[in-house]
Amino acid sequence: MTEQGDLAHVRTHLAATGIRLDDEELAQVAAIATAVRHELAQIRSATVEPTAVAADHVPTLVPTDGR
């Protein structure tokens, strides 16, 4: 995920995929990107990676109180 608030980076990255945005759209995409970054952090923190890398060692969910 590109850096939050880095509008120039967002514009350059998207232009490379054929997406060209005006400034207002760029600001809206940057706001969505901020939300995406937050959700990504939550998702990463919900997963326990195995300490071994063998195929039979799989990720698990982080236990939660009462869930």
Next chain:
Amino acid sequence: MSARTLDRIRTIEEAARLIREGAVTSVELVAASLERIESLDPLLGAFVFVARESALAQAESLDRELSTGRHRGPLHGVPLAVKDFIGMRDAPFRVGCLAGPEAPAHVDSSAVRMLRDAGAVVVGKTTAHPYVTREDELDARTRNPRNPWDPSRSPGGSSSGAGVSVAAGMVLGGLGTDTTGSVRAPAAYNGHTGLSTTSGLVSKSGVVQLAPTLDNVGPMARSSLSCALLLDALVPLAEKAGSLSYEAALTGDLTGVRIGVPVEFFYTVSSLDPDVRAATILAIKVLEESGATISEVALPHAAEARSAACLIALAEASQHHRRRFAEKWPEYGSITRLLFAAGALLSAADLAAINRFRQAFQEHLHQTFAEVDAIVTPAMLAPATKPAAPDLASFVTSPDFYGQWSLAGLPALVVPSGLNGEGMPIATQIVSDRFSEATLLRIGDAYQRRTDWHLQLPGRHPAAA
């Protein structure tokens, strides 16, 4: 025989019985369907294409077949509709926005071909919210369908038109596509039954894709039995996981069926409407009275699972449509453009992390389904509301009860389970393990044998009453 016929004949099974007994012909049913579409669609906006002449010709042909003793099965002569994403020979392909493929499909999609082979009359293609946007895209360039219970409220999406057409009695059933709730949200908001199928169960050949690892084709109709009859036509016998037919699995008895209730999140999230929660708890009691055993199950990180499905949908949709962006970018809907752009920002490392979580979540559900046969949750946070200016960040962050099962590739059935004080539909969701559609439909049918929420017709608008 008139459009009012479809007020009395509300399900595919009822139409099938009457056709088989000679009490009604396919031409009469299809003509009633077309009359109702002509009457209601200017207000409700459910159809992008109506195949009037070919539908009537097909109905005449099916009536002649029946007169010579050939009966194709329960869909023989029954009028249906399919979402615009699903290819139908000689019908335009707009997929809810101006960036859709312009040329009509040269051949039927596999799903439409299988329905036709089973005797169904596909009367048209229905409106869809543009691509990934399940809520109303406020784009004046496209036709937005309206909820028949209150046209000022959202019909849900993106299989909106299919849901509206079933709820308003324009057709007796149809097909939608579901990526993270696009069959289930319209079913819940419009008050009918809808099934999101196990990923890979129903052919997607000839169907416009959004997010290939999440998309599925699913039946939409008033009852679970109607959905079972549709699914029987869509799934080859060899794929039915031990059942000769889905219809045959519907016994009305739930003895021995174990139902799990994931209380945390699904019943405790702060934005859950109390009426929806109460109706779902009542539905669980009905299932218990039908013989099922009820227990609580733990399902951690349901909110993250919903977000993960959403992010995968954005990334896959962005990649899947990448080649069209350069030439068609302005023609994608305004909201769709921004969401696809956000999806294009996700990196390979981001997606790897999401897919590791997906693997862990799937494994947890696999273990859960060793202990229970199905999970029951509310099918909505709240009944349909009036469309508001969209907060795009909330598209990513808002909780819902659909994406979790899409992420895991599981089938989920939505059944109507009440009306709120404003007369808007409330719905409950039943989820089961992969390829366990027979279990889902059995549970939904048992519930509907003891309730009649699925048979309610919109009454607030005079044209739809």
